[in-house]
């Protein structure tokens with residue numbers, strides 16, 4: 001079916017669902033790279049509701065309950081819940097709930113797509129990239145060669161392919177779906193990753209998902225807990241005539257935008273780079289053993305030993321790495337477990353409360369940052385490909401250049417935000433002061449004695 005016809009059918013369906021496009025001032029446009037997006041043909045003032053979407057037109061396990069019930073019965077029967085996630089994030093309670101919602105929505109969407117014209121959402125499903133032949137740009141569809149364009153970024157490590165494979169197996173089992181191929185599962189997961197919203201429960205939200213995103217968004221989706229009928233897309237800035245309406249997908253750096261959504265945004269201030277623990281351990285052969293000792297005695301709530309440490313474009317280095325380097329710089333082989341614990345507490349106080357670090361810590365960090373920057377050598381001289389747009393080479397360049405900028409700015413941020421304390425020089429100065437103080441006191445005593453003699457004379 002031609003795209004025009006698909007759009008017309010979709011608009012008709014929206015009217016039937018009671019979704020209006022702000023008195024027709026919003027129109028769907030299509031351009032290469034951006035695909036479908038929404039433009040405002042009139043000026044719209046900040047605060048205006050752009051469109052309202054009835055909860056009944058959302059796709060989620062409550063509006064299309066077949067698969068949800070199958071899963072719920074299984075959970076009630078066995079008491080089992082699962083902990084997988086579509087990405088490589090650590091598991092925790094929140095993630096587990098998110099994963100279950102994810103699985104439910106995959107199953108629901110799979111069933112609705114299979115129903116074809118019989119689905120209540122058929123005109124909506126037609127405008128999603130749901131055809132088996134659709135080419136996604138997210139990282140799950142990049143070849144090995146294309147992924148290599150992103151080196152040395154660590155964003156590729158966040159793909160979590162093993163977990164995804166596990167999730168596929170679980171869904172087949174939990175929902176009794178044997179006719180969903182892995183390719184179809186990945187395609188449906190990709191749709192969910194880039195089109196779904198967390199509105200009470202993970203859902204597909206027609207029309208809201210037509211909006212592209214920007215860090216300078218002019219609209220957001222508002223969920224009003226008091227309103228059980230609608231959710232609304234609201235203008236958060238004035239929108240000029242002819243301007244694109246942009247939503248925001250979250251505070252994602254470009255590597256994450258690419259992984260999940262398949263696009264990047266230049267000027268994205270959520271950018272971050274990563275410094276690896278393994279590289280820190282390579283700086284000094286002793287560090288590995290000390291880090292293992294820290295891991296053994298560590299009893300504070302916030303984790304200190306991590307696989308990698310983030311360096312933010314605007315916020316610099318996360319303080320946990322500075323604390324860790326401070327401990328590495330001050331630990332000696334004679335230190336007992338208790339002394340090590342005390343070193344950790346002192347390091348936290350110094351770094352977080354006093355914004356101080358020792359000059360030794362600064363040296364370790366400088367070495368680590370310089371080493372990571374040198375891994376970006378290939379990026380330093382990279383020019384943006386002539387064909388800007390959305391080529392994979394262009395997108396990979398935006399990611400790696402953004403990360404390099406974070407690292408280059410990091411040292412400057414450290415210098416501005418922390419007082420660098422030269423501990424050894426301070427100790428020497430303290431000793432020197434004490435020596436002079438003693439000398440002064442001796443002189444005073446001598447003078448006193450002399451003064452006494454004179455008085456007697």
Ligand SMILES: C[S@@+](CC[C@H](N)C(=O)[O-])C[C@H]1O[C@@H](n2cnc3c(N)ncnc32)[C@H](O)[C@@H]1O
Nearest residue numbers: 034035036194195209210211212213261262263
């Ligand atoms: C929720 S959909 C938005 C509608 C989408 N453009 C379409 O044609 O269906 C999210 C997808 O839109 C694209 N997208 C979103 N924001 C973009 C942007 N600022 N530039 C380019 N593509 C963008 C990405 O492909 C993303 O996966």
